[in-house]
Amino acid sequence: MADKNNIPQFVNSDSFMADKNYVKWLSDLKKRFRMSQLKAAVTVNTEMLKFYWSLGEDICEKQKQYKWGAKIIDRLSLDMRSEFPQSEGFSRANLYHIKRWFTFYSSQIEFVYQAGRQLQKVDNANTPVPEILLCVPWRHQTVIVSKCATINAALFYLNKVVENNMSRTELEHVVEA
Template sequence: MMPKKSFLSPKKGEASPPEYTKLINSLKAKIRSSQIKAALAVNSELIKLYWEIGKEIVEKQKQEGWGSKTLERAAKDLQKEFPGIEGFSRANIFRMKAFFAAYEKVAQTVRQLKSLPIFDIPWGHNILLIQKLKNNNERLWYASRRSI
């Protein structure tokens, strides 16, 4: 007479429940880690884009004397070209300008934008730092904590 198999015993070619659970937990952790890394990379690129837009606006305003009407028009044109993307509102275009203007001198002394912690935190956090703090050293300190 053959011994009875427990219903918990794996069939031939199947992993045991504890080993399978370990595998699934490991895979889920790797997937979550990759999702976080991807989101951080996207955020960093978005912040760099906003920096570049702010920089071009500031430079054109200095060179050409452009005013707020031109920025409003630019916002409308960008929204028209990229429908469904919220980042190009009038208010956000003005925030991009303020963002660049706030850190322009810091970036010149650092010489490498990527080393600034402002590129590692979400856009909304950057806006809060600019609105709430007038001192760049304080802003950079809070940005480097990444937990605002």
């Protein structure tokens, strides 16, 4: 059942097709369902970003506290992928991205706050996360942090993503230009 030009498509042809009230209700249900799917995806993204923020803080603190070197990220990657084989977020490369992301923004947290950005407390983290980070998908975040040398540049691109609802490909093109 596919929408073509907003005209509802029906599985079976019967008397309901002629009922304008049914057609309107069906159209409304489809829109509501799509909005629910979008809201669910945004909620999942937000919660994963909060987890990544606390994980980044944990990695930094544990390496400092126990004087663990870079090998701890390799070990953590192996252990977490073993426990959660269906999850893609625990590759060695992604754990480095998480640490770098946390370090980049947390080192400038006061500046971010003074720039008019709200901070949000995250469970299992001492450092609050800038709320704007929770509005941008993870892969966008990795592009921004890897390409921006300053917090001002990063905030600029974060705002662009939010304002223009940019895809990652669009973001990459804009950052490269």
